[in-house]
Amino acid sequence: MATNDPTEPPRAQSMAPLCSVFRRYLKSQGLKYTTERADVLDAIIARDGLFETEELLLELRHRGHRVSKATTYRTINLLQNAGIIVQALFDSKQAHYQLIYGKEQRDHMVCMKTGRLVEFQSSDLTALRNRICKDLGWSPVGHRFQIYAVSPEGQASKSR
Amino acid sequence: MATNDPTEPPRAQSMAPLCSVFRRYLKSQGLKYTTERADVLDAIIARDGLFETEELLLELRHRGHRVSKATTYRTINLLQNAGIIVQALFDSKQAHYQLIYGKEQRDHMVCMKTGRLVEFQSSDLTALRNRICKDLGWSPVGHRFQIYAVSPEGQASKSR
């Protein structure tokens, strides 16, 4: 599913910092750091890319963690508020999320023939975003960018 | 699906061409051009911007056209397939659409304080998109770009 950027070596996210970011956020809100919440964050870190809730539940089951669907949804919302994950992708019945904390913005390119999804980074894009904001007097916070295109494989397949 | 020509000046959309684009699409699929479908397209043209289904239903009622919710949804799907509208915006329970046929791509900037939504166009962005695709050997079809930022008014409001 998710591929990565050819220029940067993909590294696994070490768990400790994210975990403490989450703890700090929870404490600041008077909320508790529970095993279920830790399990959900772990599973997200393990995937290290785009995920949807159903996949996350499978990942959790797979690792032998029993977290209810309700709690998973609740935790995803907390992680969004904490700025650790953000929603990604348009045009989908189901919400997709991606880990974002401490990472450069990652954008997506979807193949309209094969459905293949590629992540990429572009500092030019971020620069352009900042310029657009500046021109209009706004302060940039973030962005979402998704390209619809046809991959080389998709072009090859004459069928359909 | 339907893209457009960046060299062409953005002009106000007159109704006739879109209507015939839709008719042509319907005919090509062996589908019928009905008054309800025409009414939905009219209402979308009248709004000429972002809309969600509920708003569209109100617009239709307002103009004295009785089109059922089911038909409106069905027509929206057809218009997407015809390349006349596309889904826009992330992070929303409800789908938002925008008229796109024969227009330059329009992107969005949302104020995180006030919720204000601004549309903008950037040919640099399209150029950047095309370059990114070319570098990876893909053929660009379209894109969605949404900036999260704080508007001048939002910055002024210290409250919250």
Next chain:
DNA sequence: GTCGGTGCAAATGCTTTGCATTGAT
């Protein structure tokens, strides 16, 4: 020991669908 958290099942709310009727070509 307190609150907040969890799981379950029920509730929501947007969107889709089945079916009998209506209408465009």
Next chain:
DNA sequence: ATCAATGCAAAGCATTTGCACCGAC
């Protein structure tokens, strides 16, 4: 006349919520 479209109400589905019990601080 035919075959698709419409409207209604019911069904789907991802997500949220109410509530009784449980667990982190």
